[in-house]
Amino acid sequence: MTRVRLVAVPVAAALLLGAILLLATGTDPLAAYGAIVSGAFGPDGIGDTLAYAVPVAGMATALAIPLRAGMVNLGGEGQLVLGAISALAVGLYVPGPGPVKVVLALLAGVVAGAAYAALAAVCENRFGVPLLISTLLLSYPAMSLAGYLVRFPLKDAGSSLPQSPQLPEGTRLPELDGVTTGIFLVVAVIAVYAVIDARTPAGFETKVTGWAPRFATYAGIDRPKLTVRLLALSGGTAGLVGAIAVLGFPYRFIDGALITPQYTWIGLLAALLAGASPLGTLLAAVFFAALTSGGFAMERATQVPRELTAVLQAVLIIFLAATSGVFKRKARRA
Amino acid sequence: MIDASLFSSALTALTPILFAALAGALCQRAGVFNISLEGSLLVGCFGAVAGSWYTGSAWIGVVVAVLAATAYSLILAIGSITFDGDPIVLGVASNLLAVGLTSFLIRTVFGTEGSFSDPTLQGLGQFGPIPGQSPLVYLSWLAVPALAVLLYRHPWGLRLRGVGERPEAASSLGVDVTKYRYGVILAGGALCGLGGAQLALGSVTLFAENMTAGRGWIAVVAVMLGRAHPLGVLLAALLFGLAEAFGFRLQGIGLPQQATDAAPYVVTLVALFLSNFKRKKGQPA
Amino acid sequence: MTPPNPDAVSLRGIVKRFPGVLANDHVDLDVGAGEIHALMGENGAGKSTLMSVLYGLHRPDEGTISLHGEEVSFGSPARAIDAGVGMVQQGFALFGELTVTENVVFGSEPTRRGLLDRKAATARVTELIERHELRLRPGDRVRDLPVGLRQRVEILKLLYREADVLILDEPTAVLTPPETERLFGVLRTLAGEGRTILLVSHKLQEVLAVSDHVTVLRDGRVSARGRTAEQTAAGLATAMTGREIDLGRIHPAGTPGDAVLEARALTVPGVEGKPLLDNVSLTVRAGEIVGIAGVAGNGQAELSGAITGLLKTDGDIVLKGQSLDGLSVRARRDAGLAHVPEDRAEVGSAPTASLRENLAVGFHRKQPLVRKGFLRRKAIDDHASAIIQDYDVRGAGPAAAMGTLSGGNQQKAIFGRELTHDAPFLLVEQPTRGVDVGAIENIHARLVAHRDAGHAVLLISAELSEVLALSDRVLVLFEGRIVAEFTKDEADRHTVGLAMAGGAG
Amino acid sequence: NASAKDPAAQNAAGPALVLITPSPVGVNDFLKLAVQGIEDSAKKHNGTQKVFQSTDPASIQQNLAAAVREKPAVIVAVGFNFADAIAAEAERNPEQKFLFVDSCTTKPFPNVTCAVFREHEGTYLAGAEAGLLSRSGKVGAVVVLDAPQFHRYSIPFGQGAEKAKPGTTLAPLFIGGANPFNDPARAKALAATLAGQGVDHVMGAASAAGNLGVFEAAKQGGFFAFGVDANQCPASPGQVVDNVIKRTNVVIGDGVEAILGGKAGETKSYGVKEKGISLTGLEPDASTSQCVVAKHPDVLAKVGELRDQIISGAIVVDDPAES
């Protein structure tokens, strides 16, 4: 109940501020908001929303996993892209029947993302580079590497663009109404995360580490090991999201296509907003996805610039941070 | 491969990073973890161009940039200090807001999209002995010793470091922790404003959506690598700037662009490893 | 109608409320110049609150403060400092990264042309150190100083500010007897110079020894006051708790059995040659409490770290016949180690998490909290409720956040969790630091009962009287080495105190 | 902004047109020309038009789907990023007509008309100008990404220069980094780097914002630059020699006309010959273009000859994207 009020007040405040902005630019706020809602959840829009929600919720979950232990993974983009390119390479070059290749490609994405994120954990454990920095720094070379691969060894022979060839027909994740069937994988990951988080000793140890790191060490939780494990899970999930992305439309890796939509940053925000709780993270991710697709629909319908939704989104978060206890400063040190 | 223009372009490239990293170092010293540098820089860029455009004076543009970025940093200040919000959440949010807000403002203020420029837009121009450098470049170098003196030779610096280490102890000695923290965040905003002005009116003379292109994040890394000391931060920014400029050269001799893109980050990571190794020595196992 | 010779400090009808708590309830307090005035009371009685009001950290809801007959009103410590009031707070308010001089001048720095005048600062600090024989080096980093010296830095801060009202909130909680003696010597000198000293303490003997007057608070109200010479320890204890306390209780000796923990040649290298822990060997038997006495900073933390596995060390530890060499913290716990750490807020618990969660830690991989790999909510609840009941943790149910408990109750909860492990070996550090007499009695009784149930206990405490009261054997740690060993009969305050200061072995 | 620019046209009886851009139009000359093209077409056929602006692959797909739902007479999509999305929509909606400008689907569709450009021909001519004007014998290019599509702006530049003045060398640099399509400061640094190596004529294919950085470097370093897509000379008069222009507006007008006339499913390539690609200096209004080349009639004369040779087929400029 109070939780609802904690969120409702900032939401109302952000909407009000948005309305003022809209009035200032001479637009009817109700019409604009109506367009966002119908654009996000209307019969035409819900597919768009879900299409955004799959990568955003996937990345949000990926980043929530270590965040539960107070560890911030800023390298989601690199892990996402590496997962995507690895899945693609397997899908293109490993022989075998289609379904087997799809599974292998997904696994390759998971393994690549996991290994790369674990490397960042090792940087912290062995070389004392804080996770926040090691994940961030490692992200850029990964993106460059993927760019290099689609430019040279994995390039699309028929095209002049920095993109890979399309995966053959059988090696694809089918779509349902424009939404990739990868959505079931993402939902499954979130469900597993929710159960592990709430019901298992491993989830419990993760939370204890997030509450009080020194207490966790005292209690016998091996932080370096946990860091490697959580980062591997995080990077693995990010890699899975990347794999789902390339196995879905347009069935190829296009340089930059997973970066420009800011899936990672919006996902991180969703995870932070929800304090990394599994269902809260999902909710926040879907909310942001709806705001984005609704924003485009609003722009198409009413001429109001879609950046308004980006502004609304950020204002909302800042109001939330300011007025509610949803994410009060934790005993977290960089 | 190595010539005057390498240093000159490295110098231009590192100035916005240096300003932002100094801002980050100042905040770090006072115990504020500031990752909103990217957003503050971008707001500075926009303020600089808007100010210069409407007044016809690049210097007023710089002033507007400083004011805009300072005002923008209030988000982090009010959110994290007054309302005790998580600085990482606020930082990530304000970086995203900066992109959305400046894109929104280009539309509403300049009536265009993507980028804004005009041949009559006044830039900072060149100045001083090093060709191609704006006055802000020199200012950024002056800011390094100035901040070092402030931090280590001025009573404020002492108090600020105390606030960073143990706020409750500082407050029990009559030092207003809130005021100091607001102070560093706003001063950090002002420095980012200068960095943004350099990027938008010194390096080039225009505003483009998201034109900071990750420079604020590099500054966050530089704060870490430079151990939040003004001189250290300068060296870190210099290392990054040189690695980048050197990468451009390597492209010239046939390395693919993607390899040279990654170079500065790899160099920085290696530098972090090495600096930690050195520190580890002489400590108990 | 001002009295002819007004008191240096006069508090009238001070009321201070916190949400849900009446911390100070119409408190009056008068202290004359040149007087050492002790303030006593249970945990949470309102002592620190009252002193914070005087120092400007809190604004009173009602009541007035007068200094030398003049009513004052401080909005902040800065104003109080200007008026000559200084305070050493409970726990230190020092900056480890800064030097002694920087710590001392912090907040009122001498300047020259706008910049810090380091020369003048060092000169002034050196002069104060010499005048009061504090034996500190101005350039040392505070982080490198032992606790006793840090306390002197705190005193130095007050002297530098020329405070003429000095408030010390539990300054001796971390000091050894010789250090305490030195501190009291300084205080007496200062009082002799006409300064007013307010001393908050839980330690009856100290208060009786050093103070001129004493005021006792209970539940925010004054429950007793008077000249110290007219008080007795038992009387003060009753005034504090409202019940009779058996102060002189002597715990019977234990009956040691087989060796449970054997440590051999434990060594932790230091930064500059000198090891922090130097070739320490010791044995703890079942049914025995072994006490480690010593001035804080002489290797206690390293000894604890070596045993728990939080610190890498040379040497060898055998627990119940199993070598702990190379084992992780968790493996050591599984091998039969329980541990009550010194820092209960950061190391011993997660203050923001619930009591239920705090109490499940360590049991969360075992039956009956886990079945078939999944945690059982009901079992976790029952586990917490049982500990809360058994160990008399008051003021909260399983769902309450640990941080909302009082310090004493937090300590009881942590004790409950660790003792419930029923591990053969228990390491306890500073079990009663900052805990009031009532809670001390409870905790001590628990420890003795635990020993009598056949467990081996290693007690590390800076509180000499505690070590003496509980230990079957006392080892003295000095500069990383065990310099003396006493049986329960041999150990007395004087000889052990001497060994702690390096005067034996 | 986004949708119908001319409310009066909403009531018009003619065909409905939708233009989808891959990124915000703003100051992007290429896209501005596309918008102009769709507006002109709408006016000409007494129809209506809308513009949907995208920002990323996901929004491209959504805008395309939204456009299909509106069932306009023609959906015009500009930019290579649309290839996969158009192929998918064209397959699903055989009745819907698409005009795809600047690229084509891998597989032909009867309802997709493609219009592609041979930018390399223009770049070749610009390179020839650079070769003729260069004193140092070194020319360069600053290009967004190191990818074949974008090599159309670098390699032919060197070839044209070499043709005009044998011995001239080319030094290309690529922006890359975290934000290749919007990093003017980096574009400027790269151009300055080239200048430091003695290059005195730089082809700028550094994106709308990036080229401004290149021009600024030219101004500061006292060298010359070339623009793309439209006349960029006024952005930095005295520094910009000429531009490789892409007549997107004309191409869209042609394409829409053809589709409305019942011809669909073709791919038409626009080069110098079809007047889809040109140089500002070779256009009738060259004298008022503020381009540097306008002051060099001798150069223009020689480049005009080369153009004629390309048109006649005497010179064939290799397409670097087809390697």
Ligand SMILES: Nc1ncnc2c1ncn2[C@@H]1O[C@H](COP(=O)(O)OP(=O)(O)OP(=O)(O)O)[C@@H](O)[C@H]1O
């Ligand atoms: N800073 C604070 N903010 C909010 N509540 C506090 C704060 N400090 C203490 N409390 C609350 O006040 C109550 C009493 O705390 P305190 O530690 O003084 O108890 P106590 O009476 O000393 O108990 P014990 O004798 O068991 O140590 C607790 O419920 C605690 O949560």
Ligand SMILES: Nc1ncnc2c1ncn2[C@@H]1O[C@H](COP(=O)(O)OP(=O)(O)OP(=O)(O)O)[C@@H](O)[C@H]1O
């Ligand atoms: N900042 C605060 N907010 C809320 N309650 C507080 C705060 N500070 C103290 N209290 C409460 O006021 C009461 C008095 O606390 P105070 O710290 O003065 O006790 P104390 O006598 O110093 O105890 P101790 O011996 O444990 O130091 C306690 O119940 C405590 O919980």
Ligand SMILES: [Mg+2]
């Ligand atoms: Mg207490």
Ligand SMILES: [Mg+2]
């Ligand atoms: Mg107290």
